[in-house]
Amino acid sequence: MSDTYLNYIAGEWLPSNSNETLVSHNPANTKEIVGYIQKSTKADVEKSVESAKKALNSWKRTSSVVRGELLRKAADLLEEKIEEIAKTATLEMGKTLVETKGEVIRGGAILRYYAQEGLRKVGDTIPSTDSRNLLYTTRVPIGVVGVITPWNFPIAIPIWKMAPALVYGNTVIIKPASETAITAIKIMEVFAEAGFPPGVVNIVTGSGSEVGNSLVENRNVNAITFTGSNEVGKHIATTCIQRGAKYQLEMGGKNPVIVLNDADLDLASKLTVSGAMKHTGQKCTATSRVYIHEDIYHDFKEKVIKEVSNIKVGPGVAEDTFMGPLSSKSQLETVLHFIKKGKEEGATLTFGGNTLTDEEFKDGYFIQPTVFEDVENSMAIAQEEIFGPVLCLIKVANLDEAIELANDNAFGLCASIFTRNLGYAFTFVNEIDAGLIKVNGESAGVEYQAPFGGMKASSSHSREQGEAAKEFFTSIKTITITPS
Numbered sequence: 050m051s052d053t054y055l056n057y058i059a060g061e062w063l064p065s066n067s068n069e070t071l072v073s074h075n076p077a078n079t080k081e082i083v084g085y086i087q088k089s090t091k092a093d094v095e096k097s098v099e100s101a102k103k104a105l106n107s108w109k110r111t112s113s114v115v116r117g118e119l120l121r122k123a124a125d126l127l128e129e130k131i132e133e134i135a136k137t138a139t140l141e142m143g144k145t146l147v148e149t150k151g152e153v154i155r156g157g158a159i160l161r162y163y164a165q166e167g168l169r170k171v172g173d174t175i176p177s178t179d180s181r182n183l184l185y186t187t188r189v190p191i192g193v194v195g196v197i198t199p200w201n202f203p204i205a206i207p208i209w210k211m212a213p214a215l216v217y218g219n220t221v222i223i224k225p226a227s228e229t230a231i232t233a234i235k236i237m238e239v240f241a242e243a244g245f246p247p248g249v250v251n252i253v254t255g256s257g258s259e260v261g262n263s264l265v266e267n268r269n270v271n272a273i274t275f276t277g278s279n280e281v282g283k284h285i286a287t288t289c290i291q292r293g294a295k296y297q298l299e300m301g302g303k304n305p306v307i308v309l310n311d312a313d314l315d316l317a318s319k320l321t322v323s324g325a326m327k328h329t330g331q332k333c334t335a336t337s338r339v340y341i342h343e344d345i346y347h348d349f350k351e352k353v354i355k356e357v358s359n360i361k362v363g364p365g366v367a368e369d370t371f372m373g374p375l376s377s378k379s380q381l382e383t384v385l386h387f388i389k390k391g392k393e394e395g396a397t398l399t400f401g402g403n404t405l406t407d408e409e410f411k412d413g414y415f416i417q418p419t420v421f422e423d424v425e426n427s428m429a430i431a432q433e434e435i436f437g438p439v440l441c442l443i444k445v446a447n448l449d450e451a452i453e454l455a456n457d458n459a460f461g462l463c464a465s466i467f468t469r470n471l472g473y474a475f476t477f478v479n480e481i482d483a484g485l486i487k488v489n490g491e492s493a494g495v496e497y498q499a500p501f502g503g504m505k506a507s508s509s510h511s512r513e514q515g516e517a518a519k520e521f522f523t524s525i526k527t528i529t530i531t532p533s
């Protein structure tokens with residue numbers, strides 16, 4: 050019998066009042082149960098919001114330096130539990146231990162970064178037209194923050210939302226993705242052990258439509274920070290606007306790479322393939338489309354196929370695995386749907402495209418890394434987010450055509466170019482519609498101290514991480530003092 054995990058509300062570990070649980074399966078072997086989580090209800094959410102609201106006054110009066118110290122303690126505890134937390138995440142959603150351990154390390158770094166943030170300035174003094182006046186700004190917490198997170202970065206995303214929320218004096222309720230809720234509970238254990246006062250951090254697990262939605266609709270939740278699909282994001286924005294709550298959305302991507310005829314093709318092919326296939330392509334920042342200069346199309350393609358053929362697919366816990374399974378049955382169905390659609394629309398399936406049928410893989414959601422050629426930019430596989438290990442190769446005549454096709458898309462999260470020509474690189478940086486840009490680098494991956502977020506349909510146009518997080522998690526007060 051696997052363990053049953055509880056909600057954490059007002060400093061106590063509690064079952065849901067529904068008395069029901071949801072099961073978490075291992076996507077590498079669905080016969081294996083990872084554990085059970087609470088199937089919470091609106092009443093559980095209300096209780097957690099009440100607890101966060103009650104804790105708010107004393108938490109916001111606590112010095113940010115002291116709040117930062119607690120984050121530093123959480124970083125130490127998180128790092129001590131690296132093996133346990135990484136393994137839980139790998140068992141829950143499939144990616145490799147190298148990837149989940151990397152997430153724990155990043156989580157620790159983010160916690161330490163925001164611990165320091167407790168020591169940095171929160172306002173400015175501004176010259177007044179009346180020289181007697183003191184005109185200045187300060188920042189205050191927004192209040193109770195609802196954190197809604199996806200399953201694909203089950204460790205880093207909850208932490209990069211909770212850490213800034215907490216250091217700036219907000220109290221938090223997290224509703225993690227159901228597929229990776231046990232990982233989120235293990236992170237909450239770290240916060241609980243670090244000594245955050247009761248009610249400052251809370252977790253409530255259960256379905257998005259009930260628990261997530263109740264959090265979004267609750268009038269005592271002052272802000273929602275969300276990472277996930279565009280469909281759910283739109284619903285959250287609409288609800289938040291109606292009740293005057295602040296919101297922040299990080300959503301999908303369809304990230305292009307451009308390879309010019311002067312590029313280092315070994316580097317370009319290696320980083321294109323890792324950008325597309327690592328995390329089994331289940332990243333908002335994954336490389337999805339490659340625009341390749343016609344002069345080097347053939348050579349680049351050969352190198353891509355060679356790289357892809359060397360990819361070892363297997364369970365995330367195996368040491369030699371490069372690509373784990375997809376995270377769920379619905380993920381597998383979506384990816385297979387797009388592969389079918391690509392073939393129907395006339396693209397050529399050059400590599401992969403099938404599930405793995407060997408005995409050792411039959412109970413998991415394993416799929417081959419997949420490459421399409423002869424892709425038209427208007428095809429679904431070139432326009433829509435697949436969220437799987439599928440790469441589209443598209444031939445172009447020059448940089449202008451590549452940028453035009455790359456920008457002809459609803460999303461604008463990240464983009465990358467491979468070239469040795471500085472002029473081309475700057476043209477790309479200036480012209481491309483993307484919030485995160487690389488020159489001679491993988492589309493995915495940005496350092497945690499820098500702003501993260503996308504343009505167009507990829508976000509609500511705010512940024513997370515680094516100093517940018519302050520904009521969302523605080524409100525500015527402008528004060529004029531006239532000595533009487």
Ligand code: NAP
Binds near residue numbers: 202226228262436462
């Ligand atoms: P999702 O289905 O939108 O779920 C995200 C979260 O929202 C989950 O916790 C989910 O709960 C919850 N939710 C579902 N319905 C809700 C509702 N009606 N009200 C409130 N919350 C609700 O997304 P996903 O499938 O987990 O993640 C994949 C998506 O995330 C992709 O589109 C990907 O591009 C995007 N993503 C973006 C970024 C970025 O930074 N831009 C990073 C990572 C992922 P349940 O799990 O219980 O359904």
Ligand code: MG
């Ligand atoms: Mg989902």
